[in-house]
Amino acid sequence: MDEARIARRGLSPRLWLAGGWLVLALLAAIFAPLIAPQDPLAQDLMLERLPPFWLDGAEPGYWLGTDSLGRDLLSRLIFGGRIAFIVAFAAATSACVLGSALGLIAGYFGGWADRIISRIVDVWMAFPPVLFAILLVAVLGTGLSSVILAIAIIDWTRFCRVIRAEAMSQARMDYVESARIAGYGRIGIMLREVLPNVLPSVVALLSLEMGIAVIVEAILSFVNLSISTDDPTWGSIIAEGRLSIHQAWWVLVFPLITLILTVLSFSQFGEALKARFDPVLR
Amino acid sequence: MEPCLDIRSLSAVLPNGQRVLRSVSLSVQPGEVRALVGESGAGKTMIGKAVLGVLPKSVRIVEGEMLIEGEDLGRLDAKARRTLIGARTALIPQDPLTALNPSRRIGPQMTDRLVRILGWSGARADQRIRQLLDEVHIRDPERVLKSYPHELSGGMRQRVLIAAAFAAEPRLIVADEPTTALDVTVQKQILRLIAQLQRDHGTAILFVTHDLGVVAKISQKVSVLYAGKVVEEAETARLFAAPQHAYTQALIAATPRYTDPYASLKPVDESVLAGLTAEIAAADKDWRPSHG
Numbered sequence: 001m002d003e004a005r006i007a008r009r010g011l012s013p014r015l016w017l018a019g020g021w022l023v024l025a026l027l028a029a030i031f032a033p034l035i036a037p038q039d040p041l042a043q044d045l046m047l048e049r050l051p052p053f054w055l056d057g058a059e060p061g062y063w064l065g066t067d068s069l070g071r072d073l074l075s076r077l078i079f080g081g082r083i084a085f086i087v088a089f090a091a092a093t094s095a096c097v098l099g100s101a102l103g104l105i106a107g108y109f110g111g112w113a114d115r116i117i118s119r120i121v122d123v124w125m126a127f128p129p130v131l132f133a134i135l136l137v138a139v140l141g142t143g144l145s146s147v148i149l150a151i152a153i154i155d156w157t158r159f160c161r162v163i164r165a166e167a168m169s170q171a172r173m174d175y176v177e178s179a180r181i182a183g184y185g186r187i188g189i190m191l192r193e194v195l196p197n198v199l200p201s202v203v204a205l206l207s208l209e210m211g212i213a214v215i216v217e218a219i220l221s222f223v224n225l226s227i228s229t230d231d232p233t234w235g236s237i238i239a240e241g242r243l244s245i246h247q248a249w250w251v252l253v254f255p256l257i258t259l260i261l262t263v264l265s266f267s268q269f270g271e272a273l274k275a276r277f278d279p280v281l282r
Numbered sequence: 283m284e285p286c287l288d289i290r291s292l293s294a295v296l297p298n299g300q301r302v303l304r305s306v307s308l309s310v311q312p313g314e315v316r317a318l319v320g321e322s323g324a325g326k327t328m329i330g331k332a333v334l335g336v337l338p339k340s341v342r343i344v345e346g347e348m349l350i351e352g353e354d355l356g357r358l359d360a361k362a363r364r365t366l367i368g369a370r371t372a373l374i375p376q377d378p379l380t381a382l383n384p385s386r387r388i389g390p391q392m393t394d395r396l397v398r399i400l401g402w403s404g405a406r407a408d409q410r411i412r413q414l415l416d417e418v419h420i421r422d423p424e425r426v427l428k429s430y431p432h433e434l435s436g437g438m439r440q441r442v443l444i445a446a447a448f449a450a451e452p453r454l455i456v457a458d459e460p461t462t463a464l465d466v467t468v469q470k471q472i473l474r475l476i477a478q479l480q481r482d483h484g485t486a487i488l489f490v491t492h493d494l495g496v497v498a499k500i501s502q503k504v505s506v507l508y509a510g511k512v513v514e515e516a517e518t519a520r521l522f523a524a525p526q527h528a529y530t531q532a533l534i535a536a537t538p539r540y541t542d543p544y545a546s547l548k549p550v551d552e553s554v555l556a557g558l559t560a561e562i563a564a565a566d567k568d569w570r571p572s573h574g
Contacts, residue, residue: 111339174381181334182395183368196385 015272018265025262029081037061038072040079040232045070049248065250067240073251076232077258083226083233084262087148087217088210094152095213096206099159104198106160107167108190117160124157133216137225147226151213158212159205166198200277207270211263218259234259284352285309286454286486287333292346293571294332294510301566302328302341304511310454313484315477317497317518319533320507326490327376328510330456333488335367344571351453368399372447374457374476378439378464382431389427392446400450414445417482418475437468441475448479455480457489461496473499494537498522506530509562528554 028035038061047070053063064073106117133150140146170176171194179189214234220226221235234255241252287310294303303325310316318326331337333348335355348355350370355363375381383391389411396407415423418441431439440460447455457476461469477500480487489501497504498518505515506529514527525531532550539545 174375174377175383177336178373178375178381180336180364181367181371181373183364183399193383197383199385 014268015276018268018272021261021265022269025081025258026085028078029085032078032082036072036075036078037063038075040071040075041230043069043071049244051248052250052254064254065248067237067251068244068248071232073237073254076237077234077255080232080234080237080255081258083144083231084214084217086144087151088213088266091148091151091155091213091217092206092209094148095155095209096159096202098152099156100163100198100202102156103160103163104167104190104195107164108171108194109186110168110171114164118164121157121160124154127154129154130216130219133220134223134225137220142225142227144227147217147220150220151216154216155209155212158209159202162201162205163198166201167194170194170197200274203277204270204274207273208267211266214259214263214266283311285349286312286314286351287488288347288349288352289329289333290347290349292329292332292343292348293569294328294337294341294343297340297342301569302510303332304509304562304565304569305346306507306510306512307346308505308512308515310486310488312453312486313480314503315480315487315489315501317489317491317501317504318507319491319494319497319504322492323509324507325510326492326507327458329507330373330458330488330490333454334371334373334456335363369450370453372450372452372455374440374444374447374455374460376459376462378436378443381443382439384431386430387427388429388431388434388442392427392442392449395446396450410449411445414449415442417448417479418442418445420445436464437472440464440468440472444472444475444479448483448485451483452485454486454488457487459491461493462491476500494534506533508558511562511565513558529558 044066047059047062047066048068050059050062050066050070051057052065052073053060055065058065062072062074064077066072067076102117106114132154136150136153137146140149167190176189176193179193184192217226217233218235218238221233222239224236224239226235227233237255238252238259241248241250241255245252287308289306289308292303292306293301295301306325306329308316308318308329318329320326328337328341332343333350337343350366353366355366358366382388389408392411393404393407396402396410397404402410411427412423415426420426420438420441426434426438426442434442444460460476461472464472473496476487479485487500489496491497501518503515504518504521505512506521506527507513508529514521514525514530516526521530522534525534529550532554536548536550538547
């Protein structure tokens with residue numbers, strides 16, 4: 001009991017910091033039109049490469065400076081967050097539902113279902129993921145839904161492998177056998193007895209996957225394969241920042257920090273949630 | 283009287299053809315406790331699992347019948363068999379740690395079966411569960427019903443499992459070494475509880491154990507199992523007073539005695555085992571499954 005309490009106290013700052021950043025970024029993304037100080041697309045060549053507010057030559061209203069076309073960096077980051085979060089939630093949830101369902105079936109039913117699903121996963125994992133994503137988007141065409149679809153198609157295997165292993169070990173437990181003796185149907189047992197016990201892992205993976213989806217989206221927009229070039233995304237801002245690193249380092253550094261903080265927060269948040277959800281650790 | 287459980291010449295094999303059950307026959311009369319005793323690996327648990335229809339996929343039954351209250355399980359389709367087993371039997375499992383779903387509270391977990399499988403009303407199931415918890419001497423049912431399994435001690439969990447097993451008034455309970463995972467002091471209480479409830483409810487029990495001390499306390503009849511074969515069966519008192527088979531004699535002689543705690547432990551004699559093994563090998567040579 002005491003150990004659990006100490007563990008929880010140790011987790012708390014992590015949960016609060018990670019959750020705090022995510023809530024802040026999410027709120028900023030949702031209310032982007034209200035809080036962004038400038039129009040993220042407005043170009044003004046008179047204001048190009050303004051430095052962030054604490055450096056000489058900064059303009060009020062352009063807190064993190066501007067890029068080489070005079071667009072406000074902070075506003076672009078806030079609007080870029082919209083796409084990052086939409087992709088994170090939609091892609092990670094789709095991958096999670098698909099992968100967990102197949103993993104649960106493979107792990108619980110075993111036999112042929114397991115053999116078929118496991119072989120598909122093996123083949124899937126043989127593709128380098130980023131290359132696979134680029135190929136998929138090239139085939140599906142650019143756009144928000146293609147990016148989401150591509151990430152879900154690639155990353156469901158992460159869920160499938162972990163959930164399969166967990167479902168397998170749960171299926172061997174005596175309480176599953178007792179449920180069979182009592183006369184429950186197989187699907188009922190899978191959903192009522194096994195699923196709740198693999199849920200902590202699903203939640204942790206889901207959060208982790210959201211971080212991964214943010215990275216993949218950034219990579220895709222970095223190579224110009226994501227959304228239309230007009231909409232700001234973190235990846236496309238990084239790509240532009242890379243070109244003017246010697247004249248305006250902030251255009252590269254701020255989106256990178258934003259990206260790293262977000263991805264880190266997603267994974268930390270997932271770990272903390274897992275500890276919270278786990279009935280034995282709770 | 284029609285036996286509650288009747289196993290006739292049951293044989294099972296592994297995929298490599300090795301026999302794990304060798305023409306096992308045994309019956310349990312209504313309200314009787316039949317002990318099934320043997321070393322680990324003798325197939326005692328396998329028999330229990332066969333009766334309850336939860337044999338591992340790799341084990342295949344190749345001959346024999348199992349009848350629960352006269353109904354031949356082999357003649358029923360899968361769904362009818364599940365329903366019959368679910369309604370008339372229950373299991374008291376070996377390991378109380380893994381026999382309860384860790385993510386569900388005790389209360390819903392216990393009532394759920396009565397409501398969903400047997401179609402009881404929620405209120406009736408709830409009342410029934412409370413009555414059973416009282417019978418297993420759980421003094422604070424409110425707290426227990428609201429607890430998660432990990433919040434209870436091993437002995438408490440085993441009480442909950444015993445209560446759950448008796449809740450639906452099964453005709454037959456398979457008790458699979460229900461005291462093995464517990465402390466010696468708790469073992470005695472649990473054993474007494476099972477005996478008490480068995481008498482009160484008149485339930486037949488197939489009691490699987492490797493502990494002859496437990497056999498002597500709880501059962502009326504014993505089947506001694508070696509390598510998947512019943513080598514001797516008798517009334518419990520008669521078995522201890524005058525064991526007929528050499529293996530049974532050796533097994534009883536090997537039981538540690540409290541009267542002489544410093545005596546060295548006696549293993550079962552090699553020559554007895556060698557004789558048994560030869561006997562079984564000879565029988566296997568001539569054996570063909572009668573069907574399947």
